[in-house]
Amino acid sequence: MTRLHVAIPESIDEALGLLGKWGREAAVIAGGTDLVVELKDRLKSPKALIDIGRVPEISGIRETEGGDVWIGALSTHAEVASSTVVKETAPVLADACAQVGSPQIRNRGTIGGNISTASPAGDTIPALYVLEASVEIIGPKGKRVVPIESFFQGPKKSALAFDEIVLGVKVPKLGKEYVSFFRKLGQRKSLAISIVSVAFAGRCQEPGLFTDVRIAFGAVAPTVVRARTVEKAICNMKLDPKSAQYISKLAFRDCVPITDVRGSQGYREVMACNLLYEGLLEMGRVRKA
C-alpha cells in the first residue's frame, strides 16, 4: 500500500513551501469534488496532498479599491451564488454558480477548483469570460495576473504551473445598464455536467438595442469560447424574437464541438444555437415585464 502524505498549511507561504518541497509529486486539494474522483479512478496518484482549505489569503469575497470584485479561490459555489455583492455586480456568475451540481457539490466545490480543473464544461468559466475577469496566481516567483481567456490552453490544460496556486479571480463590475444570463443544458436538471452552456452580458441602451455584447459558450470547443460572430451581429441590429432567432443560428460558427458520451457534435451545434435563442427571448420577456 502506498502512503499518502497530507499537509494542511495555514498560510500561503507555507503552502508554497510544501509545493516547492514535493514538486510534481504533490496535488493541491480544495473542496476535493474533482480531485477525489480522479484519485479514486487512479487518474492521478500524488504522494502528497496539500489541503489549502485553511489558507486565509485565498478566502472571502470583497470589493477592491480599484472598483472590481475579488473572489477568493476557496469561495464555494454556494457562497458565490448567495453573495450580495456578486448578485448585484456580476449576476451572471451568481447564476452560473447556482447551477453547479447539487447543494452538496455547491457547498464543497470552489471557484478556484473549477478554474484549475480547466474543463471546457466548467460552469463558472463562461460567466467569467463575459465578465472579462482575470485570474490571480501565486508561485515561487511571486504573483501574476492572467486574463481569463489566456488562462485556458486546452481540455484540462491551463497556464497554472505545478508549483503555483490560484489566489482568486478579479471581476470587473457590470454596470446597471447591463443585462446578463447563464443557461446550461445537461442530461438532467441537477448533478449534470454541461453538454452546452452559454453566458451573455450586454449593455442595453434601449429595448432591443445592445452595445458591448459578450457571449461565451462552454463544452463546445477545447476551451470555453467567446462567440464573436454573434456578438458583432447583435450589436448591429435591433433584437426582437425574429432577429434573435436568426442571430442565434450564427452561434455554431465560433464552436468546434466534439462527440462524447454526453452528446454528439451535431447535437451540441444545434443546442448551442437553441440555448442562446432561449436566453435572448427570456431576457426580452423579463425586460418588458
Ligand SMILES: Cc1cc2nc3c(=O)[nH]c(=O)nc-3n(C[C@H](O)[C@H](O)[C@H](O)COP(=O)(O)OP(=O)(O)OC[C@H]3O[C@@H](n4cnc5c(N)ncnc54)[C@H](O)[C@@H]3O)c2cc1C
Ligand atoms: C457529482 C458532481 C457534480 C458536478 N457538477 C458540476 C457542474 O454542474 N458544473 C461544474 O462546473 N462542475 C461540476 N462538478 C465538478 C466540481 O464540483 C467543480 O469543478 C468544483 O468547482 C471543483 O472545486 P473543488 O474545490 O472541489 O476542487 P478540487 O477537487 O479540490 O481540485 C480540483 C483541481 O484543481 C486544483 N486546485 C484546486 N484549487 C486550487 C487552487 N486554489 N490553486 C491551484 N490548484 C487548485 C486541484 O489540484 C485539482 O487538480 C461536479 C462534480 C461532481 C463530483
